[in-house]
Amino acid sequence: MALWRTIGLSSRGTVARCSLQNSSTRSLSAATNQEPVYELRTYTVYPDKMREYLSLTSEEFHLRTAHSKVLGFWTSEIGGLNQVVHIWEYESLAHRSTVRAKLAGDKEWISRYVSRVAGMWQQQDNSLMTLLPGTSLALPSGTGVYELQTVTLQGAGWSGALRNYVRACREGEGARAVEGTALVGAWKGVLGPASTAVLLWRHQGPDSCVALRGVLESLAEDSSLTPHLRSGHSKLILPHAVSPLQ
Template sequence: MFQIRQALRRATLHTHSIVCARSAQKQPKAFVSTGPQQQSGMFYEFRTYCIHPHLNSAFLKLTSEKIDLRTAHSELLGYWSVEYGGLSQVFHIWKYDSYDQRAAVRAALAQDPSWMEQYISKAMPMLSSQDNEVTYLVPWSTLQKPPKEGGVYELVTFQMKPGGPAVWAESFHAAVNTHAAPGYAHPVGVFHSEFGQLNRVHVLWWYESADHRASIRHRAHTDGRVVAAVRQSVAYLDSQKNKLMFPCSFSPLK
């Protein structure tokens, strides 16, 4: 009897081990990651300068004349004057391959006498404040040039609830896609903050004109697909703001 009980006990333990192993295989694996990860070192620096109102024209004229001294050091994606959503402001985007490259660029600029004497010494007194933010393109976005020059750009900034792309990426992606459907807005790029205010996403849109934007917004608000996608995405949203901007004459994106 003792040998029989021992055999039954061994059989029970073996069966329990098999069940536990199969159960462990079915359990989802936990990762430290909170969402899609940045795969390259490339990033985009967003810069916003507030200009003393009476010096706005002078600042834009100086920048137009001397911007080549700056673009000799690194790539400028676009430079805009804010028309609605922030008076006496300019917004510009600079592209870098790595943080080391940016550090090298900043060091070289500080040692560039032409840049320092012809631009910085004159431009800085015209500014009331400066702000910058490091951003990455979200994994599902690519930079897309507008179909033609001469339009306006809207920068829409979404402050998302904490948690990162793992929480809100899917619904936010769907909302952007519905707004980017044929006949609606043209998305230039979707950017996720890395330094600055965290859990922030910027969408840069292009329109033929401010009136074109108003017309598209009116149509989008009556589109069931857009309304449904927005309703789902706002569950992850804390706040949002926007700016309508005109590209400067020297901006690569026009």
């Protein structure tokens, strides 16, 4: 007698259970190998509260970074007034949910920081991103200023064009064209504005932003984003004291 009949199971039920177990194993494996996700947050602060907000952030922000990793925290100098920009790294959206739940129950974080700064925020925006496939972060050392470049793309093949653009910026004709300028990371939007890419640059000084623009506009056609560009926006952002990237 077949084993499944001996223990009171049908062969169909056994196959179904094995299939379910294999599917669960594959899902677990996929989750384990999942690429990190990044949350871009932009807060607009009331002008008369900015100094107080930044001071309090310097004192208490360690309560937030005890829960998860912040890639950088900047203030906007040009391209958005009275704004702070921060990028957070999570293992997955599930990890983010866990962190947010813990923050909601962290009495010190709520009482010493959130309750004191919430009234200073005029507006909050966020979006979810993943690294552009085939790319990685190139975290710089030393100090400098940063540029956050956001582009909205259109037309067939824009993903490939974006990869060619990043490759040219890092390895090809655009690489090291401006001394002290480097591409830190390139992301594709997942949740938030559609068909967007976000690029983070580090410069030695603010004038490098202007020099870089000339270089990018002169890239060869197969490396240029111009044919796919619907809109774009750049911000000159300065690292705050709490930022790991300086």
